[in-house]
Amino acid sequence: MKKIIALLLILAAGESYAQEPVTSQLYKDVVALDKAIFDAYNKCDTESVKIYFSEDVEFYHDKGGVTLGAKALAEATKNNLCSRPGWKIRRELLPSSVKVYLMDNYGAIMTGEHLFYITENGKETLNGHALFTHLCRFKDGKWQVTRVLSYSHGPAK
Template identity: 50%
Template sequence: MKKNVTIRIAFTVLSVVTGTLSLHAQKTPGELSKLILEKDSIFWTSYNKCDTALNAQFFSEDVEFYHDKGGITYGRHNLVMSLQNNLCSNPNFRIRREAVPNTLKVYPLEKNGVIYGAVMTGEHYFYITQNGKPESREGHASFTHLWLLKDGAWKMHRIISYDHHPAASR
């Protein structure tokens, strides 16, 4: 009897997990957009706080980051180390990213009716706090992120950050 209960519980758990993974792969464009925007928000909150451990969880192992001013960074480890050693290394200098209102868009990628990825585009401002002075808006840029669903998890695989310029120039 105890063995049957254990088997039933295991089957129920397996069914829930399988169903959940299936739901992730079958999201509607609206549900997908909400999901990616939520992940984007958490990602940038961790970026703004220099929480590189949390930040790393959003990148695929083979992430590629293309920056029009800083070049290419290959791999999660290298990208996280770049953040730690550059933007997050000086306590007297902080950069904060904020999305430009009404510019974020999410486009589903699908095959045979199954959503397997998303392209997110938008613009953002960058604010700098330096040596205890008040924060100032310094930069503006555009970005494109390729999110892919792999093994039940949404991860950024390609990041393109471009058109960097002073915030006041436009």
């Protein structure tokens, strides 16, 4: 019985150290990057969105396919989400779902859930829910997203 308890304590300790605490600077930095990206995204400021992604970003979307490069990502956002008169999309992070993990000598991984709202004819409605994983790199004093997995898109829960 003592061996089982010791094993459970070791596993629990390992699990608690894997994820960054919400009070850590790494967690705060990565969440701030996410906020900056989606503040610009929600305003359809595609030029600002572009600076938060590496030039060689790979964006994998379960419904939209693959987009390669920051320029292509900004153009796709502009043409597909920001060009319809009287229609707007807004992404909202679910803060309680966010997990941040250190990637030694690179940056961090951020996972979480987000909701999407559509405004049409002046009325905003909750439209969808999805999961995401971002690989974030800290290089030359700044954070950028280098890889995105956006998946499990479906109705809002």
